Amino acid sequence: MAAALQDTGSVTPKRVAKSEGKAPSKTRAKAAANTPTAFSREEELHAYREMLMIRRFEEKSGQLYGMGLIGGFCHLYIGQEAVVVGMQMAALPGDQVITGYRDHGHMLACGMDPKGVMAELTGRRGGLSKGKGGSMHMFSKEKNFYGGHGIVGAQVSLGAGLAFANWYRQDGTVAMAYFGDGAANQGQVYESFNMAELWKLPVIFIIENNRYAMGTAVSRASAQTDFSIRGVAFNIPGEQVDGMDIHAVREAGRRAIQHARSGKGPYILEMQTYRYRGHSMSDPAKYRSKDEVDKMRNERDPIENVRERLLANKWASEEDLKKIDGEIRAIVNEAADFATTDPEPDPSELFTDILK
Ligand SMILES: Cc1ncc(C[n+]2csc(CCOP(=O)(O)OP(=O)(O)O)c2C)c(N)n1
Ligand SMILES: [Mg+2]
16 A cells, blocks of 8 residues: 555545445435444343443543542533443444543443543542543543543544545544534534545544534524534435434444445544533533423433333343443442542652653
8 A cells, every 4th residue: 555655646545436425325224224233132231231321431530520629620521421322332342432522431432441531530649540530531541432522623624634544554443533513613623524435434424413512502503403414524424323222323334334344435424412511510501401301311311221122022121221320330330449549640740650
Protein backbone atom coordinates (compact mmCIF):
# COMPACT_ATOMS: atom_id res chain seq x y z
CA MET A 1 0.00 0.00 0.00
CA ALA A 2 2.88 2.37 0.74
CA ALA A 3 4.08 1.81 -2.82
CA ALA A 4 0.64 2.67 -4.19
CA LEU A 5 0.76 5.92 -2.26
CA GLN A 6 4.13 6.89 -3.74
CA ASP A 7 3.40 5.77 -7.29
CA THR A 8 0.09 7.41 -7.88
CA GLY A 9 -0.14 10.16 -5.32
CA SER A 10 -3.56 8.72 -4.59
CA VAL A 11 -4.70 6.60 -1.68
CA THR A 12 -7.75 5.12 -3.41
CA PRO A 13 -7.60 1.40 -2.70
CA LYS A 14 -7.76 -0.42 -6.03
CA ARG A 15 -9.36 -3.52 -4.54
CA VAL A 16 -12.79 -1.89 -4.27
CA ALA A 17 -14.94 -1.44 -7.35
CA LYS A 18 -16.69 1.94 -7.54
CA SER A 19 -20.17 0.40 -7.69
CA GLU A 20 -19.65 -1.52 -4.46
CA GLY A 21 -19.88 1.64 -2.39
CA LYS A 22 -23.32 2.55 -3.73
CA ALA A 23 -25.90 3.28 -1.06
CA PRO A 24 -28.46 0.51 -0.63
CA SER A 25 -32.07 1.67 -0.81
CA LYS A 26 -33.11 3.23 2.48
CA THR A 27 -36.41 1.39 2.48
CA ARG A 28 -34.66 -1.93 2.13
CA ALA A 29 -32.27 -1.11 4.96
CA LYS A 30 -35.14 0.03 7.16
CA ALA A 31 -37.19 -3.10 6.44
CA ALA A 32 -34.24 -5.23 7.40
CA ALA A 33 -33.77 -3.22 10.58
CA ASN A 34 -37.33 -4.07 11.57
CA THR A 35 -36.70 -7.79 11.64
CA PRO A 36 -33.85 -8.22 14.08
CA THR A 37 -32.46 -11.69 14.57
CA ALA A 38 -33.42 -13.14 17.92
CA PHE A 39 -30.94 -13.36 20.77
CA SER A 40 -30.12 -16.65 22.46
CA ARG A 41 -30.59 -16.88 26.22
CA GLU A 42 -26.86 -16.30 26.73
CA GLU A 43 -26.86 -13.25 24.49
CA GLU A 44 -29.88 -11.77 26.22
CA LEU A 45 -28.27 -12.30 29.63
CA HIS A 46 -25.00 -10.82 28.37
CA ALA A 47 -26.86 -7.74 27.08
CA TYR A 48 -28.65 -7.40 30.42
CA ARG A 49 -25.45 -7.60 32.45
CA GLU A 50 -23.49 -5.22 30.25
CA MET A 51 -26.21 -2.57 30.14
CA LEU A 52 -26.92 -2.87 33.85
CA MET A 53 -23.21 -2.49 34.59
CA ILE A 54 -23.19 0.84 32.76
CA ARG A 55 -26.43 1.98 34.43
CA ARG A 56 -25.22 1.19 37.97
CA PHE A 57 -21.78 2.64 37.29
CA GLU A 58 -23.32 5.89 36.05
CA GLU A 59 -25.76 6.09 38.97
CA LYS A 60 -22.83 5.74 41.36
CA SER A 61 -20.84 8.36 39.43
CA GLY A 62 -23.80 10.72 39.79
CA GLN A 63 -23.81 10.11 43.55
CA LEU A 64 -20.08 10.69 43.89
CA TYR A 65 -20.40 13.89 41.88
CA GLY A 66 -23.19 15.05 44.17
CA MET A 67 -20.93 14.40 47.16
CA GLY A 68 -18.25 16.61 45.65
CA LEU A 69 -15.90 13.69 45.05
CA ILE A 70 -15.77 14.18 41.27
CA GLY A 71 -14.60 17.52 39.97
CA GLY A 72 -14.93 19.07 36.53
CA PHE A 73 -17.34 17.77 33.94
CA CYS A 74 -19.26 14.51 34.15
CA HIS A 75 -21.66 13.48 31.35
CA LEU A 76 -23.79 10.45 32.11
CA TYR A 77 -24.90 7.86 29.51
CA ILE A 78 -28.01 6.63 31.37
CA GLY A 79 -30.74 5.70 28.86
CA GLN A 80 -28.38 5.17 25.92
CA GLU A 81 -26.86 1.85 27.06
CA ALA A 82 -28.29 -0.32 24.26
CA VAL A 83 -26.32 1.60 21.64
CA VAL A 84 -22.79 0.81 22.68
CA VAL A 85 -23.57 -2.63 24.12
CA GLY A 86 -25.43 -3.68 20.95
CA MET A 87 -22.61 -2.42 18.74
CA GLN A 88 -20.00 -4.26 20.81
CA MET A 89 -22.07 -7.42 20.38
CA ALA A 90 -21.85 -6.91 16.61
CA ALA A 91 -18.12 -6.07 16.58
CA LEU A 92 -15.15 -8.41 16.61
CA PRO A 93 -12.35 -8.31 19.18
CA GLY A 94 -9.84 -5.73 17.99
CA ASP A 95 -12.38 -3.37 16.42
CA GLN A 96 -11.82 0.15 17.69
CA VAL A 97 -14.07 2.58 19.53
CA ILE A 98 -13.74 6.34 19.73
CA THR A 99 -16.30 8.75 21.18
CA GLY A 100 -16.90 12.15 22.76
CA TYR A 101 -17.15 13.15 26.39
CA ARG A 102 -20.19 10.95 27.24
CA ASP A 103 -17.78 8.08 27.37
CA HIS A 104 -17.96 5.96 30.53
CA GLY A 105 -20.39 3.48 28.97
CA HIS A 106 -18.15 3.00 25.95
CA MET A 107 -15.16 2.33 28.17
CA LEU A 108 -17.00 -0.28 30.21
CA ALA A 109 -18.42 -1.91 27.07
CA CYS A 110 -14.86 -2.13 25.71
CA GLY A 111 -13.91 -4.06 28.84
CA MET A 112 -11.98 -1.35 30.68
CA ASP A 113 -11.68 -1.86 34.43
CA PRO A 114 -14.51 -0.10 36.33
CA LYS A 115 -12.06 0.64 39.18
CA GLY A 116 -9.67 2.44 36.85
CA VAL A 117 -12.48 4.41 35.21
CA MET A 118 -14.06 5.42 38.52
CA ALA A 119 -10.69 6.36 40.07
CA GLU A 120 -10.03 8.58 37.07
CA LEU A 121 -13.34 10.35 37.67
CA THR A 122 -12.24 11.10 41.22
CA GLY A 123 -8.74 12.08 40.09
CA ARG A 124 -6.83 9.35 41.89
CA ARG A 125 -3.50 7.69 41.23
CA GLY A 126 -5.06 4.40 40.15
CA GLY A 127 -7.17 6.11 37.51
CA LEU A 128 -6.69 5.10 33.90
CA SER A 129 -4.96 8.42 33.16
CA LYS A 130 -3.20 8.38 36.56
CA GLY A 131 -5.82 10.79 37.90
CA LYS A 132 -4.72 13.54 35.55
CA GLY A 133 -7.31 13.23 32.77
CA GLY A 134 -10.74 12.96 34.34
CA SER A 135 -14.06 11.90 32.85
CA MET A 136 -13.42 13.01 29.27
CA HIS A 137 -9.83 11.87 28.86
CA MET A 138 -9.25 8.16 29.18
CA PHE A 139 -7.76 5.75 26.68
CA SER A 140 -6.88 2.07 26.45
CA LYS A 141 -4.91 0.83 23.50
CA GLU A 142 -5.15 -2.66 24.99
CA LYS A 143 -8.98 -2.52 24.92
CA ASN A 144 -9.07 -0.60 21.62
CA PHE A 145 -10.64 2.48 23.17
CA TYR A 146 -9.27 5.71 21.73
CA GLY A 147 -11.03 8.28 23.96
CA GLY A 148 -12.81 10.32 25.39
CA HIS A 149 -12.77 13.70 23.45
CA GLY A 150 -14.08 17.00 24.75
CA ILE A 151 -14.01 18.82 21.41
CA VAL A 152 -17.38 18.19 19.80
CA GLY A 153 -16.87 16.32 16.52
CA ALA A 154 -13.12 15.75 16.95
CA GLN A 155 -13.61 12.02 17.29
CA VAL A 156 -15.16 11.82 13.82
CA SER A 157 -12.01 12.85 11.99
CA LEU A 158 -9.84 10.94 14.47
CA GLY A 159 -12.05 7.89 13.89
CA ALA A 160 -11.58 8.23 10.13
CA GLY A 161 -7.84 8.41 10.86
CA LEU A 162 -7.99 5.16 12.82
CA ALA A 163 -9.77 3.60 9.85
CA PHE A 164 -7.15 4.99 7.49
CA ALA A 165 -4.47 3.21 9.50
CA ASN A 166 -6.53 0.01 9.42
CA TRP A 167 -6.90 0.27 5.66
CA TYR A 168 -3.19 1.01 5.28
CA ARG A 169 -2.27 -2.05 7.33
CA GLN A 170 -4.98 -4.15 5.63
CA ASP A 171 -5.63 -5.83 8.97
CA GLY A 172 -9.41 -6.17 8.70
CA THR A 173 -10.07 -3.94 11.71
CA VAL A 174 -13.10 -1.64 11.74
CA ALA A 175 -13.23 1.69 13.59
CA MET A 176 -16.48 2.83 15.22
CA ALA A 177 -16.77 6.59 15.71
CA TYR A 178 -19.62 7.67 17.98
CA PHE A 179 -20.92 11.23 18.01
CA GLY A 180 -24.05 13.15 18.87
CA ASP A 181 -26.84 14.83 16.93
CA GLY A 182 -25.25 18.19 17.77
CA ALA A 183 -21.81 17.08 16.62
CA ALA A 184 -23.36 15.91 13.35
CA ASN A 185 -23.63 19.57 12.32
CA GLN A 186 -19.89 20.16 12.67
CA GLY A 187 -17.87 20.90 9.54
CA GLN A 188 -15.11 18.37 10.07
CA VAL A 189 -17.71 15.60 10.07
CA TYR A 190 -18.32 16.18 6.34
CA GLU A 191 -14.66 16.43 5.43
CA SER A 192 -14.26 13.09 7.18
CA PHE A 193 -17.27 11.61 5.34
CA ASN A 194 -15.79 12.66 2.02
CA MET A 195 -12.36 11.15 2.65
CA ALA A 196 -13.76 8.03 4.27
CA GLU A 197 -15.92 7.22 1.24
CA LEU A 198 -13.33 8.32 -1.30
CA TRP A 199 -10.78 5.94 0.19
CA LYS A 200 -13.33 3.30 1.26
CA LEU A 201 -12.13 3.41 4.84
CA PRO A 202 -13.45 0.78 7.28
CA VAL A 203 -15.30 3.12 9.62
CA ILE A 204 -18.82 3.18 11.05
CA PHE A 205 -20.15 6.63 11.88
CA ILE A 206 -22.56 6.10 14.76
CA ILE A 207 -24.71 9.14 15.40
CA GLU A 208 -26.24 8.88 18.86
CA ASN A 209 -29.32 11.02 18.34
CA ASN A 210 -30.50 11.57 21.90
CA ARG A 211 -32.67 14.50 20.73
CA TYR A 212 -30.68 17.25 22.44
CA ALA A 213 -27.34 18.99 22.14
CA MET A 214 -26.88 20.51 25.59
CA GLY A 215 -30.23 22.36 25.94
CA THR A 216 -31.03 22.57 22.22
CA ALA A 217 -33.60 20.19 20.75
CA VAL A 218 -32.66 18.60 17.42
CA SER A 219 -35.44 20.38 15.54
CA ARG A 220 -34.08 23.77 16.66
CA ALA A 221 -30.54 23.10 15.48
CA SER A 222 -30.74 20.78 12.48
CA ALA A 223 -32.14 21.64 9.03
CA GLN A 224 -32.23 17.90 8.26
CA THR A 225 -33.25 15.81 11.24
CA ASP A 226 -32.94 12.46 9.47
CA PHE A 227 -29.28 11.87 10.27
CA SER A 228 -29.15 8.59 8.38
CA ILE A 229 -29.13 10.49 5.07
CA ARG A 230 -26.37 12.89 6.05
CA GLY A 231 -23.95 10.83 3.93
CA VAL A 232 -26.02 10.79 0.73
CA ALA A 233 -23.92 13.52 -0.91
CA PHE A 234 -20.90 11.27 -0.40
CA ASN A 235 -22.59 7.97 -1.39
CA ILE A 236 -22.38 6.68 2.18
CA PRO A 237 -25.25 4.33 3.03
CA GLY A 238 -27.09 4.90 6.25
CA GLU A 239 -30.04 3.79 8.30
CA GLN A 240 -32.11 4.88 11.25
CA VAL A 241 -32.09 2.41 14.11
CA ASP A 242 -34.20 2.10 17.26
CA GLY A 243 -31.36 2.72 19.68
CA MET A 244 -33.51 1.72 22.66
CA ASP A 245 -33.80 -1.84 21.32
CA ILE A 246 -30.57 -3.79 21.59
CA HIS A 247 -31.77 -6.38 19.07
CA ALA A 248 -32.21 -3.71 16.40
CA VAL A 249 -28.84 -2.17 17.31
CA ARG A 250 -26.90 -5.41 17.00
CA GLU A 251 -28.59 -6.28 13.74
CA ALA A 252 -27.91 -2.92 12.12
CA GLY A 253 -24.41 -2.97 13.60
CA ARG A 254 -23.70 -6.31 11.95
CA ARG A 255 -24.82 -4.99 8.57
CA ALA A 256 -22.72 -1.85 8.91
CA ILE A 257 -19.63 -3.67 10.15
CA GLN A 258 -19.90 -6.30 7.43
CA HIS A 259 -20.09 -3.50 4.85
CA ALA A 260 -17.02 -1.73 6.21
CA ARG A 261 -14.98 -4.88 6.82
CA SER A 262 -15.58 -6.18 3.33
CA GLY A 263 -13.91 -3.11 1.82
CA LYS A 264 -17.03 -1.20 0.81
CA GLY A 265 -16.20 1.82 2.93
CA PRO A 266 -18.01 3.75 5.64
CA TYR A 267 -21.57 3.33 6.87
CA ILE A 268 -23.78 5.65 8.92
CA LEU A 269 -26.04 4.44 11.72
CA GLU A 270 -28.37 6.96 13.29
CA MET A 271 -29.20 5.53 16.69
CA GLN A 272 -32.44 7.02 17.95
CA THR A 273 -31.95 7.13 21.66
CA TYR A 274 -32.53 9.31 24.72
CA ARG A 275 -30.56 10.50 27.72
CA TYR A 276 -32.48 10.49 30.98
CA ARG A 277 -30.12 12.82 32.84
CA GLY A 278 -29.10 16.36 32.00
CA HIS A 279 -26.38 17.12 29.47
CA SER A 280 -23.83 17.11 32.29
CA MET A 281 -24.18 17.01 36.05
CA SER A 282 -24.60 20.78 36.16
CA ASP A 283 -27.62 20.82 33.80
CA PRO A 284 -31.03 21.25 35.46
CA ALA A 285 -32.64 20.19 32.10
CA LYS A 286 -35.32 22.86 32.06
CA TYR A 287 -35.68 22.64 28.27
CA ARG A 288 -37.82 19.48 28.41
CA SER A 289 -40.70 18.29 30.52
CA LYS A 290 -40.54 15.70 33.26
CA ASP A 291 -43.35 13.88 31.45
CA GLU A 292 -41.20 13.47 28.34
CA VAL A 293 -38.42 11.87 30.37
CA ASP A 294 -40.82 9.69 32.39
CA LYS A 295 -42.52 8.45 29.23
CA MET A 296 -39.21 7.27 27.76
CA ARG A 297 -38.14 5.67 31.02
CA ASN A 298 -41.45 3.90 31.52
CA GLU A 299 -42.12 2.80 27.97
CA ARG A 300 -38.78 2.44 26.18
CA ASP A 301 -36.11 1.68 28.73
CA PRO A 302 -33.53 -0.58 27.02
CA ILE A 303 -32.69 -2.58 30.14
CA GLU A 304 -36.32 -3.07 31.12
CA ASN A 305 -37.01 -4.37 27.58
CA VAL A 306 -34.40 -7.08 27.97
CA ARG A 307 -35.54 -7.84 31.51
CA GLU A 308 -39.11 -8.38 30.33
CA ARG A 309 -37.97 -10.65 27.51
CA LEU A 310 -35.84 -12.72 29.87
CA LEU A 311 -38.81 -13.19 32.21
CA ALA A 312 -41.35 -13.82 29.44
CA ASN A 313 -39.14 -16.50 27.86
CA LYS A 314 -38.54 -17.99 31.32
CA TRP A 315 -34.82 -17.61 30.65
CA ALA A 316 -34.38 -16.05 34.06
CA SER A 317 -36.47 -15.63 37.21
CA GLU A 318 -36.92 -12.41 39.21
CA GLU A 319 -34.56 -14.03 41.69
CA ASP A 320 -31.86 -14.65 39.07
CA LEU A 321 -32.07 -11.06 37.87
CA LYS A 322 -31.85 -9.73 41.42
CA LYS A 323 -28.74 -11.82 41.91
CA ILE A 324 -27.14 -10.34 38.76
CA ASP A 325 -27.99 -6.84 39.97
CA GLY A 326 -26.39 -7.66 43.34
CA GLU A 327 -23.20 -8.87 41.65
CA ILE A 328 -23.01 -5.73 39.54
CA ARG A 329 -23.66 -3.45 42.50
CA ALA A 330 -20.82 -5.20 44.36
CA ILE A 331 -18.40 -4.51 41.48
CA VAL A 332 -19.49 -0.87 41.30
CA ASN A 333 -19.26 -0.41 45.08
CA GLU A 334 -15.78 -1.89 45.07
CA ALA A 335 -14.82 0.54 42.29
CA ALA A 336 -16.25 3.45 44.29
CA ASP A 337 -14.39 2.35 47.45
CA PHE A 338 -11.17 2.25 45.49
CA ALA A 339 -11.90 5.58 43.82
CA THR A 340 -12.45 7.29 47.14
CA THR A 341 -9.55 5.79 49.10
CA ASP A 342 -6.77 5.62 46.52
CA PRO A 343 -4.42 8.59 46.98
CA GLU A 344 -4.33 11.57 44.65
CA PRO A 345 -1.35 11.80 42.27
CA ASP A 346 1.89 13.01 43.78
CA PRO A 347 2.60 16.69 42.97
CA SER A 348 5.74 15.50 41.13
CA GLU A 349 3.36 14.01 38.53
CA LEU A 350 2.27 17.48 37.48
CA PHE A 351 4.90 17.73 34.76
CA THR A 352 4.98 14.12 33.56
CA ASP A 353 3.01 12.63 30.62
CA ILE A 354 2.60 16.02 28.98
CA LEU A 355 3.76 17.37 25.63
CA LYS A 356 6.64 19.77 26.16
C1 LIG B 1 -16.07 22.41 19.13
C2 LIG B 1 -16.96 22.52 20.31
N1 LIG B 1 -18.01 23.34 20.29
C3 LIG B 1 -18.84 23.44 21.36
C4 LIG B 1 -18.59 22.71 22.48
C5 LIG B 1 -19.55 22.80 23.69
N2 LIG B 1 -20.40 21.62 23.72
C6 LIG B 1 -20.10 20.60 24.52
S1 LIG B 1 -21.19 19.37 24.38
C7 LIG B 1 -22.10 20.18 23.24
C8 LIG B 1 -23.36 19.57 22.67
C9 LIG B 1 -23.13 18.39 21.81
O1 LIG B 1 -24.32 17.64 21.69
P1 LIG B 1 -24.43 16.24 20.97
O2 LIG B 1 -23.43 16.19 19.89
O3 LIG B 1 -25.85 16.04 20.61
O4 LIG B 1 -23.96 15.17 22.06
P2 LIG B 1 -24.67 14.76 23.45
O5 LIG B 1 -24.13 15.68 24.50
O6 LIG B 1 -26.13 14.88 23.28
O7 LIG B 1 -24.23 13.37 23.71
C10 LIG B 1 -21.54 21.42 22.98
C11 LIG B 1 -22.10 22.41 22.05
C12 LIG B 1 -17.47 21.86 22.48
N3 LIG B 1 -17.16 21.09 23.54
N4 LIG B 1 -16.68 21.76 21.38
MG1 LIG C 1 -27.29 14.90 21.54
